[in-house]
Amino acid sequence: MEKYDVTTFNQKIRLRSKMLAVNVYKLLNKMTLNDLSRIPVKQLMKSVTSVAANFSSATRGRSEAEFYAKICIVTEECDECLFWIDFLTTTGILQKESIEVFKREADELLRIFSTIKKNFKHKHFK
Numbered sequence: 001m002e003k004y005d006v007t008t009f010n011q012k013i014r015l016r017s018k019m020l021a022v023n024v025y026k027l028l029n030k031m032t033l034n035d036l037s038r039i040p041v042k043q044l045m046k047s048v049t050s051v052a053a054n055f056s057s058a059t060r061g062r063s064e065a066e067f068y069a070k071i072c073i074v075t076e077e078c079d080e081c082l083f084w085i086d087f088l089t090t091t092g093i094l095q096k097e098s099i100e101v102f103k104r105e106a107d108e109l110l111r112i113f114s115t116i117k118k119n120f121k122h123k124h125f126k
Contacts, residue, residue, distance in 0.1 A: 025045065040084055050073070067120070072117060081110075
């Protein structure tokens with residue numbers, strides 16, 4: 001595994017989370033939706049964009065407490081992305097094959113954010 005300084009690591013994860021949001025948007029924007037299917041699609045867009053926005057904000061935080069609060073939000077929103085992806089594929093609104101790569105990326109990001117959250121909590125809130 002590559003070693004990064006904090007700034008480089010944050011830049012890389014900011015880009016990955018933003019690209020996940022952009023790519024999910026591009027996929028969903030091509031879809032023709034009815035009134036009912038728009039609801040969970042909109043929820044996925046809200047959560048995936050929240051991951052990117054809140055991680056970016058966390059890395060620019062003014063304090064450790066603010067960073068931790070934002071990382072908690074990021075982790076929760078990333079988990080919610082996975083829920084909505086699963087919901088959309090289970091209901092047939094999305095084909096599993098069309099979003100599988102994004103599901104893997106969201107899962108990997110969730111693991112990264114969960115580790116950051118756990119390590120930060122362990123280090124600062126003993």
